[in-house]
Amino acid sequence: MAGTVVFDLDGTLADTSGDLIAAANACFHARGLGPLLDPDLDALIAFHGGRAMLRAGYARLPADALMPPGAEEEDYPRLLNYYGESIAVHTRLYPGAEAALDRLAEAGHSLAVCTNKPSALAEVLLRELGVRDRFAAMIGADTLPVRKPDPRPYRAAVEGAGGRMAESFLVGDTETDRKTASAAGVRVALVAFGPEGEGLARLAPEAMLRHFDELPALAADWLGK
The missing domain is CATH 3.40.50.1000 (HAD superfamily/HAD-like)
Structure with missing residues (x-):
């Protein structure tokens, strides 16, 4: 050989960026936050992993927005679940x-x-x-x-x-x-x-x-x- x-x-x-970002945005939607990441502009963030996408999204919230402590850790397994259900759409x-x-x-x-x-x-x-x-x-x-x-x-x-x-x-x-x-x-x-x-x-x-x-x-x- x-x-x-x-x-x-x-x-x-x-x-894989489109499906990864869709999974992160599903987590944000579940909290009533809307799509915080853009599938085109944020493609590079997607390749740094699920937690990086969640952190990037939360960082875009207004200063007066209140997020529960530990939101990233709560949402990470949810992100994996969303992603696993729609892993090859885009x-x-x-x-x-x-x-x-x-x-x-x-x-x-x-x-x-x-x-x-x-x-x-x-x-x-x-x-x-x-x-x-x-x-x-x-x-x-x-x-x-x-x-x-x-x-x-x-x-x-x-x-x-x-x-x-x-x-x-x-x-x-x-x-x-x-x-x-x-x-x-x-x-x-x-x-x-x-x-x-x-x-x-x-x-x-x-x-x-x-x-x-x-x-x-x-x-x-x-x-x-």
Whole structure:
């Protein structure tokens, strides 16, 4: 086998921001607050997780608005429930993602997912998107006692796919992915087609992907074949 390519999920393989923000707004609606987040303007916030979305929404309330203590902790499980019920309404794979997975597999590379999304939700989403069978391993936020940027989830993804760390790299979209790769001692390609776009170049990744069409050639260069 030529090597192992490990993917982050949200913001890397798929644009999940619309469904994530809809779940957060459902929490706000339940409190009579209306939609505090915008699915387009706040897409980047969505990729920082459920609690980040809740905090961002609450921060937009008028100064005289009274929120019950612990609202974030109360609403977080509700957000996950809303999200689980409508996980793939707006979510789509990024252009070229599925074709790139096919070409990587044809070249003999094994594929894995390493995400900070709860594993049950990640499994459901990958199945809904029709690509779960492309990945030999899937490591979620709660698969291990630690999550990215700790290198252990990445290592578990590589080993679960039957690969070797020295013959692997990560494809991601955040500073967390950059730090994960550094901690694991592997290279990272960050995508330029997510909400932050070319701004991710500030993290000095070994490569920037501007379209998934570029990934098979990068894998051939880094992993051979």
